[in-house]
Amino acid sequence: MPRLQHKTVVITGAASGLGRATALAFAREGAALALTDIDETGLLAVRDEADGLGARVVALTGDITQSQTHSQLRDLALASFGAIHGLCNVAGTLGAGTIDDVDLDRFDHVMHVNCLAQLLAIQAMAPPLRASGGAIVNVASVGAQGGLPLMSVYCASKAAVLGMTRAVAVELAPEVRCNAVCPGGIDTPMSQGLLASVSADQRESLLGKLTGRQLIPRFATPDEIAATVLFLVSDDSVFLTGSVLSADGGHTAW
Numbered sequence: 001m002p003r004l005q006h007k008t009v010v011i012t013g014a015a016s017g018l019g020r021a022t023a024l025a026f027a028r029e030g031a032a033l034a035l036t037d038i039d040e041t042g043l044l045a046v047r048d049e050a051d052g053l054g055a056r057v058v059a060l061t062g063d064i065t066q067s068q069t070h071s072q073l074r075d076l077a078l079a080s081f082g083a084i085h086g087l088c089n090v091a092g093t094l095g096a097g098t099i100d101d102v103d104l105d106r107f108d109h110v111m112h113v114n115c116l117a118q119l120l121a122i123q124a125m126a127p128p129l130r131a132s133g134g135a136i137v138n139v140a141s142v143g144a145q146g147g148l149p150l151m152s153v154y155c156a157s158k159a160a161v162l163g164m165t166r167a168v169a170v171e172l173a174p175e176v177r178c179n180a181v182c183p184g185g186i187d188t189p190m191s192q193g194l195l196a197s198v199s200a201d202q203r204e205s206l207l208g209k210l211t212g213r214q215l216i217p218r219f220a221t222p223d224e225i226a227a228t229v230l231f232l233v234s235d236d237s238v239f240l241t242g243s244v245l246s247a248d249g250g251h252t253a254w
């Protein structure tokens, strides 16, 4: 019997990488899905993949830094499925660059996509999540807990996600649980793009810093991290709220 047959889950960033893997993991467990992404082509392809797995699925193309994306997606999910039980804030952006590259536009963009957008999604979904006793999962990063080169703004935005996660958990308790997951490197277009954009020497140094500390010294597959997101929405994690789960192959273990 699928574990999430009676749940409806909202997923941001569903067109690619971890968001796509998360959508398909929930689809396999019988959940109804409300998906969003700014990449319409990718989003519709994942919608069709989930549909092919037998999932009930709706999709809305939009920019998650705009609050109307979330209110429209909430209304679509409620009209289609009647309730919302989970919100997975997966979408993100790297905005990689040296400290010299930092300017207000880059800072605002990364903070808005990685942090503000998660809060806007939570704001829109909070009423139905309260009604259903639902759960929120915010995707942060190992970069929230330790520094990574070329990612000063990214690390700041992901550290902000952890503070926000705890505050939301406190404010929405006891009806709604809110947890964060901190993945290490995942093999997705985001990490592939970063590694392709630097010189061979920089790539080796970057890989050393990303996976060199890990006890399991490789990138995670998107499916491995999607399983952690699914756990945090499911009733298997019913006593977890305000927590930060490291899914980083042991990067932060020592």
Ligand SMILES: NC(=O)c1ccc[n+]([C@@H]2O[C@H](COP(=O)([O-])OP(=O)(O)OC[C@H]3O[C@@H](n4cnc5c(N)ncnc54)[C@H](O)[C@@H]3O)[C@@H](O)[C@H]2O)c1
Residues within 6 Å of the ligand: 012, 013, 014, 015, 016, 017, 018, 019, 036, 037, 038, 039, 042, 062, 063, 064, 065, 089, 090, 091, 092, 093, 113, 139, 140, 141, 142, 182, 183, 184, 185, 186, 187, 188, 189, 190, 191
């Ligand atoms: N890949 C990694 O190594 C890694 C490691 C730790 C954490 N993460 C986090 O995992 C999450 C997923 O990343 P990924 O690796 O799958 O990246 P990805 O680039 O493959 O996917 C990110 C998705 O977010 C969407 N997106 C970006 N800006 C958006 C916007 N303004 N509105 C709507 N959608 C938008 C993109 O279109 C894309 O589909 C992110 O929060 C990322 O920070 C990734």
